[in-house]
Amino acid sequence: MxxxxxxxxxxxxxxxxxxxxxxxxxxxxxxxxxxxxxxxxxxxxxxxxxxxxxxxxxxxxxxxxxxxxxxxxxxxxxxxxxxxxxxxxxxxxxxxxxxxxxxxxxxxxxxxxxxxxxxxxxxxxxxxxxxxxxxxxxxxxxxxxxxxxxxxxxxxxxxxxxxxxxxxxxxxxxxxxxxxxxxxxxxxxxxxxxxxxxxxxxxxxxxxxxxxxxxxxxxxxxxxxxxxxxxxxxxxxxxQVRKATKVSGSNIAFLSRFGEIGKLIELELKLIWRNKRPKSTLVMSAFILFYGVIFYKEPYMDGYAMLIFVGLMMTGMAMFSYGQFVPGWQSTHFDALLTQRISIYQFLKAKYWMFLAVTLFAYLITLPYGLLGYKILIINTVALLYNIGVNVFIIFYFSAYNTSRLDLSRGSAFNWQGVGASKFVMMLPLIIIPLLIYMPFGLMDVPYVGLATIGGLGLLGLIFQKQLLQWSARWFMKHKYKLATGFRQSE
Amino acid sequence: MLTVKDLQKVYNGTVVVNIPELTIYAGEAIGLVGNNGAGKTTLFRLVLDLIRPTKGEVYAKDVNVAKSEDWKAYTGSHLDEGFLIDYLTAEEYFKFIGDLHGLSDGDITERLLPFVDLFNDEILNQRKYIRDFSKGNQKKIGIAAAALSNPELLILDEPFANLDPSSQIRLKNLLRHLRDQKRMTMLISSHDLSHVIEVCERILILEKGQLVQDMQTNENTLRELETYFTV
Structure with a gap:
């Protein structure tokens, strides 16, 4: 037996x-x-x-x-x-x-x-x-x-x-x-x-x-x-180790002032707070904030490329690790979202503001590293701009390919559910593209021009965020049936 | 067959089930009706020793179900998908249940014969795992597995839910057949009043965990039930 x-x-x-x-x-x-x-x-x-x-x-x-x-x-x-x-x-x-x-x-x-x-x-x-x-x-x-x-x-x-x-x-x-x-x-x-x-x-x-x-x-x-x-x-x-939990996290009053977007953000915050997987994803990405302790010393401090990498990771990790599954977090109720009075544009805009907030927050937390040198301060600011100006939209672009359903109740450590080849492909451009942009300037020995270029791209993205969001929404619309079909297949 | 004594289940201060006394005799087919949240499933779980009662006991053949596991040998049950081993194929699952009751492969095939109509060629030889079946077909698999061992006591929660009309009628006939031919004691819950009356000879109405009515089925029962549930 x-x-x-x-x-x-x-x-x-x-x-x-x-x-x-x-x-x-x-x-x-x-x-x-x-x-x-x-x-x-x-x-x-x-x-x-x-x-x-x-x-x-x-x-x-x-x-x-x-x-x-x-x-x-x-x-x-x-x-x-x-x-x-x-x-x-x-x-x-x-x-x-x-x-x-x-x-x-x-x-x-x-x-x-x-x-x-x-x-x-x-x-x-x-x-x-x-x-x-x-x-x-x-x-x-x-x-x-x-x-x-x-x-x-x-x-x-x-x-x-x-x-x-x-x-x-x-x-x-x-x-x-x-x-x-x-x-x-x-x-x-x-x-x-x-x-x-x-x-x-x-x-x-x-x-x-x-x-x-x-x-x-x-x-x-x-x-x-x-x-x-x-x-x-x-x-x-x-x-069950985890008992049926009591309802936690009440309404966040000030968010409702932002209309539909505020409500969507509130919904998403509840999703994160009340489910194991998104919560542990975020907690794990918080560990990345300690990257600075490892990297901000010799010999890394002399170069730039490594520091750009660290800056991108520290300010962007929460967005990267949460964003790589968008819109899979909503997979169990994706049909419901599609049939409600919410446009895809609003859906993405709510995500955009959340990413903006969390990235800014990570930037503020890592500000004290700036005491180790103004160089770090500049690089992290550039990384912040690039993350919220460019990388957000790269994530939105790839999100149209996330057709696998997620079970939110399981932890994220060693959880390969919903992790496909596309995830690995997608993480690369987030980090590699800015490094590639920097490379020629680094070789020509004008590092600050390179940093300015990366930051400038980020600023452009911020300025044209409305257009970019609209474009993302159209891109998303094109793939919504494929997404919804994928999410309906449980496991 | 089943005796419930002083049974109570309390969740966070709310009494979900509270049944001072209930006796079910061998060979009876009991229909349990009640609105959502009336405590039907909780009662079933208490009978099957899947949750610990806050107070009181359930006796199957005069043996406390929480103290001894004898009842498992003569009880077949299906409450929800949690009862299925979802990474097995339907055949593997039937084989497993059959093995537990010492049935040979031939026995299993023979006992599944009455289910052929209900299965509608959608269950056997499908080469897919139980988790990939539709809700309705999963329900059919669970019901067949519960009845496979010819149990003396058959417990089904909402067997008609998720089934198409033809399947509902087939299942109804099948349950009647099991009741008349095998003298199974049945405990069935349903929201479909007419089905449950056709299958069961005794109807219990549960409301907010309390047993509010206990009646034998006759030609007026459906009307009485409809009156009861009309708000």
């Missing part, structure tokens, strides 16, 4: 519409997997040599062991961000004669096959073969590996448990987070050395292999906790 359920899971993954849509996307995904898999494998086989070079006098296995606790703590963090709750999949089985125990086992066993659990094996196994086996023998080495796998799974189940508690008992999860951070801080201030503890623990394991019982016991305990908790809560409404 468990096997049948697992084959269903396999079918669900293989048949998921994401895989069946874009060939280009699959190829890119495949290449990414190969690339990262390759890096991990390479690291695994060579890490002992690398460690020997960095810490010449020390045993690479001991150094590796010393890093393990850090690794497992980081692992917990990444899991918190990325790991999904494999839960709702049981809904179609609840009314069937399948025992609850089985379903709960299924949910838990299923979580083991996540890439977060498989990926570490790619470097642990080669390291074991190339470093641990020669030093300690195959038997002890496999026990060592078993302990690492057990700890990986322990992390897996511990996190599932706490993430699930997040909805019911947030304090539990908070306490857990505080403990983990406290350990990290203690280590940072040298009050407690994770390195030493980690070395001692895993070193002992190599000397006394029976200690592997400890991590195995930990896994068993974590599994049991999960099992008990899930068994008690096999009701769909309780399993």
């Amino acid at each position: 468990l096997l049948t359920l697992l084959t269903h899971q396999w079918k669900a993954d293989v048949r998921s519409s994401v895989f069946q849509k874009g060939l280009a996307l699959n190829i890119i995904m495949g290449l990414l997997i190969l690339y990262f898999g390759g890096i991990f494998l390479f690291l695994g086989f060579n890490i002992d040599d690398i460690l020997l070079k960095v810490f010449p006098s020390q045993d690479p296995v001991a150094v590796f062991n010393g890093g393990m606790l850090y690794y497992f703590l980081m692992d917990l963090f990444f899991r918190f961000m990325l790991q999904e709750m494999p839960v709702l999949a049981v809904q179609p089985y609840l009314h069937l004669p399948v025992g609850k125990n089985r379903l709960v086992h299924f949910v838990l066993v299923k979580s083991v096959f996540s890439f977060l659990n498989v990926l570490p094996l790619l470097f642990m196994v080669p390291f074991m073969v190339s470093a641990v086996v020669p030093a300690y023998g195959a038997g002890v080495a496999s026990v060592w590996l078993l302990a690492l796998v057990a700890l990986t799974l322990f992390n897996n189940f511990v996190l599932l448990y706490f993430k699930r508690q997040l909805a019911a008992k947030p304090l539990y999860t908070l306490a857990f987070g505080v403990v983990v951070s406290a350990v990290m801080l203690l280590d940072y201030f040298d009050l407690l050395s994770l390195n030493v503890a980690s070395r001692a623990a895993f070193g002992q394991l190599l000397l006394q292999p029976w200690l592997v019982a400890v991590p195995l016991l930990l896994v068993a305990v974590a599994y049991t906790f999960n099992f008990r908790f899930l068994k008690e809560h096999t009701y769909p409404e309780e399993l």
